[in-house]
Amino acid sequence: MSGEDGLVLGIDVGTSGARAVAMDSAGDIVATGAAKLAVFSGDHRDPLGWWKALQAALLETLATIAPARVRAISIDGTSGTMLPVAADGAPLATPLMYNDPVADPAILDSIAAHAPKESAAHGATSGVAKLLAFQSLPGVFRVIHQADWLAGHFTGLYDVSDENNALKTGYDPASRCWPDWLARTGARTGLLPDVLPAGAPVATLSPAAADAFGLPGDVVVVAGTTDGCASFLATSADRPGDGVSALGTTLTVKMLSDRPLFAPEYGLYSHRIGDMWLAGGASNTGGAVLAAHFSAERIAELSKTIDPATETGFDFYPLTKPGERFPIADPQLMPRMTPRPAEDGDFLKAIFEGIAGVEALAYERLVSLGSPRLCSVRTVGGGARNPAWAAIRERKLGVPFLPAKSEEAAAGTARLALSGARKAGVL
Structure with missing residues (x-):
């Protein structure tokens, strides 16, 4: 055979x-x-x-x-x-x-x-x-x-x-x-x-x-x-600089590196995968923040009104409560989600922008700790299915967004x- x-x-x-x-x-x-x-x-x-x-x-x-x-x-x-x-x-x-x-x-x-x-x-x-x-x-x-x-x-x-x-x-x-x-x-x-x-x-x-x-x-x-x-490998990411963002209740970022990264202050360590290393960190931002303010149906409705090519001008660090693990290690870090825009659509967009900003900072943190520069991102989790959010993230991260081969x-x-x-x- x-x-x-x-x-x-x-x-x-x-x-x-x-x-x-x-x-x-x-x-x-x-x-x-x-x-x-x-x-x-x-x-x-x-x-x-x-x-x-x-x-x-x-x-x-x-x-x-x-x-x-x-x-x-x-x-x-x-x-x-x-x-x-x-x-x-x-x-x-x-x-x-x-x-x-x-x-x-x-x-x-x-x-x-x-x-x-x-x-x-x-x-x-x-x-x-x-x-x-x-x-x-x-x-x-x-x-x-x-x-x-x-x-x-x-x-x-x-x-x-x-x-x-x-x-x-x-x-x-x-x-x-x-x-x-x-x-x-x-x-x-x-x-x-x-x-x-x-x-x-x-x-x-x-x-x-x-x-x-x-x-x-x-x-x-x-x-x-x-x-x-296994979840990372399922996406088909296989080169140094390939990143995978998991947009679930929280935000997790992982990247393949040509060298190991260890930073205990961020809970960051590296798994050996073949001749490469898989490093990543988990933030407390993510879908839990969205769920605290909007239903899934309302998010879908408002997302259709968002222009992802423009900025709201807000600088949010979206959290449901004080404390962050990565890319900022600070158990007392306060959420930054004010002032709230008058329109719900603008508020949702500002949260999308804020989470995307944390994601970009997370990959920058990995680079500062010795990883290669970010070359591409694949996305898994519920947030991957929102086109407006994906476009905002792609604009802020500035690298190609590639399809995940599988989420299994x-x-x-x-x-x-x-x-x-x-x-x-x-x-």
């Missing part, structure tokens, strides 16, 4: 469910599947629920393609979600999700004392904190990430991770190793998984997994990533599977 006939599978597992896509060698999605976690479990921390949702999404995808065409598979999970397992992968405790804090002050003090300031492992929700919380359980073989555990169901290996999931657990992506300081926190570093680059081939399917899904036994399982990195995180993970399949010589 020729390489053009081959397909790869990407799977995204989040807090609400699982999605799967089949992708051809040209990067086009040819089949999809989805399943809600709530159908299988009432608890988003239930690993069996994760696995059942994944199975359902994958089987739905496989039902519309020839499984014999599949060459590789890769999985992403929520960043920072961890669980302790026995050697056969059996969970030994309820997982701690990405936003579950570890409350033991001794653990947090030890991390603060030994972790370098630029490490992503600081804080009560870090992977290191979860390792320290789990490591004394009887029979623990490894403490691994959600994506590691799910991938283990396909390989039988529960001691392998990827560089992106490992970042918040203290992994050093620059030297590509678990650093010495981890042991000084009291962590049992022998419980940490081996780490491979995202997109690296791990192993072929176990016989049990091949039988369960009707897949060829030589399908390659590829090291995955986090859900956030599973598509980004499938791109990693494509990379791994090519490295393994199976596509």
Whole structure:
């Protein structure tokens, strides 16, 4: 069978469910599947629920393609979600999700004392904190990430991770190793998984997994990533200077860089993606500000009256309450949204301009910290569908706005599977 006939599978597992896509060698999605976690479990921390949702999404995808065409598979999970397992992968405790804090002050003090300031492992929700919380359980073989555990169901290996999931657990992506300081926190570093680059081939399917899904036994399982990195990769941004703005409840900007960026004062760190680095930050501005003043219907109505080529003359920094993370690190920063224009259309336009100004400042901040200059922007999230806002943003950022290939995180993970399949010589 020729390489053009081959397909790869990407799977995204989040807090609400699982999605799967089949992708051809040209990067086009040819089949999809989805399943809600709530159908299988009432608890988003239930690993069996994760696995059942994944199975359902994958089987739905496989039902519309020839499984014999599949060459590789890769999985992403929520960043920072961890669980302790026995050697056969059996969970030994309820997982701690990405936003579950570890409350033991001794653990947090030890991390603060030994972790370098630029490490992503600081804080009560870090992977290191979860390792320290789990490591004394009887029979623990490894403490691994959600994506590691799910991938283990396909390989039988529960001691392998990827560089992106490992970042918040203290992994050093620059030297590509678990650093010495981890042991000084009291962590049992022998419980940490081996780490491979995202997109690296791990192993072929176990016989049990091949039988369960009707897949060829030589399908390659590829090291995955986090859900956030997968969402970036899904857009097809792939060159230094390519930016992706997520316009949801908040504004998140990410850019590919030829060098790593670390700025803990902004909560900024870098994921290693191939030979490049993915850096980004999250602002408190975004769709939540719009929703605080207008309904979605009113925004759509008023947007039709906006001329995006002109300026209102207002200088807003739109926030719903005091405090900003990025591109200004100031927990006391006050919203700037006065004086309010008399007309609702002008007020909405001024908010659009203000958020676009924060977005432009965010990319400027990345450049000031060492990233390449911004070359292009792709947009995802609800705000991407407003033409007036898009035109205002394009004017303020001054770079081409390119279409996102996909907004599906599973598509980004499938791109990693494509990379791994090519490295393994199976596509």
